[in-house]
Amino acid sequence: MTFKPVRKAVFPVAGLGTRFLPATKAIPKEMLTVGEKPLIQHVVEEARDAGIEEFIFVTSPSKETLKRHFDIIPELETVLEKRGKKELLAKLRPTNIAAGKLKTTYQNEPLGLGHAVWCAKELVGREPFAIILPDVVIATKTKSCLAQMVDAYNKVGGNMIALNEVPKSETNKYGIIAPGNIDKNIYEIKGMVEKPKPEKAPSNLSITGRYILQPEVFDYLDTFETGAGGEIQLTDAMAKLIGTQPFNGIVFEGKDYDCGSRLGFIEANIAYGLADPEISDDVRKILDKFR
Ligand code: G1P
Secondary structure, three states: OOOOOOOEEEEEOOOOOHHHOOOOOOOOHHHOEEOOEEHHHHHHHHHHHOOOOEEEEEEOHHHHHHHHOOOOOHHHHHHHHHOOOHHHHHHHHHHOOOOOOEEEEEOOOOOOHHHHHHOOHHHHOOOOEEEEOOOEEEEOOOOOHHHHHHHHHHHHOOEEEEEEEOOHHHHHHOEEEEEEEEEOOEEEEEEEEEOOOHHHOOOOEEEEEEEEEOOOHHHHHOOOOOOHHHOOOHHHHHHHHEOOEOEEEEEOOOEEEEOOOHHHHHHHHHHHHHHOOOOHHHHHHHHHHOO
16 A cells, blocks of 8 residues: 655644743744754654654744754855864754745744644645644654654554653543554554543543544544543544544553653753763762761
């Protein structure tokens, strides 16, 4: 079977970042750094690793910095070249997105994730697309999480989301799926519900901020129906696709960090520090001091 390739990725980055105030008063929360890179760069690189060619930011007018981070700045590169700073150039170049490949659209009201994705409808058009939530950073050993999903999608098509086991007591923080048959690490998805209480949750498998969806999801988002928390939920629109199209979930190789919470953000920075060969020994020594 062949399926239309996934060429575009949507990044919902319009949020006010209130959980990180005052740090996020003047800078977008997606510019906070985990390891050496801002959150937005982690997810753009993940998308690139998956072969994504077009990057769509659903953002707000006050968050121009996010786009600027991916501008090509010839004068900076010339200075680094003249000074022979090859390592710095190698770190800078992954932030370059070629002209016309980064598109932005605005979400003018905070109506929910489903609404944010709906705002990208015209830019996506009628083709499959990926969605990546920058709050979730995923460290993998080889291929990025989205790249693993694209590999699976190229075999089975349809819709694909990333799954992760969470403690049953925390199901009310996530979208939770009702699993069907499992084939290796791919679950058939029979249903999904946004932020259920533990006693109502159909499993402890959560939706982990990575999606490959068919454009028909926009037909459901068009209705602007609200769900959990009074918001337009992506999970509700996806749930309506089940039964009309194949819908699968992948248990990926990797460790996800919830950088939307202060604790998850600190954990991610410790993990990335420990994984950085330049500083890992010293990070370990520092951590030992706090034992
Ligand atoms: C969103 C989704 C939820 C998903 C979560 C992953 O929720 O609505 O289904 O499990 O991201 O982090 P949010 O964290 O934006 O409330």
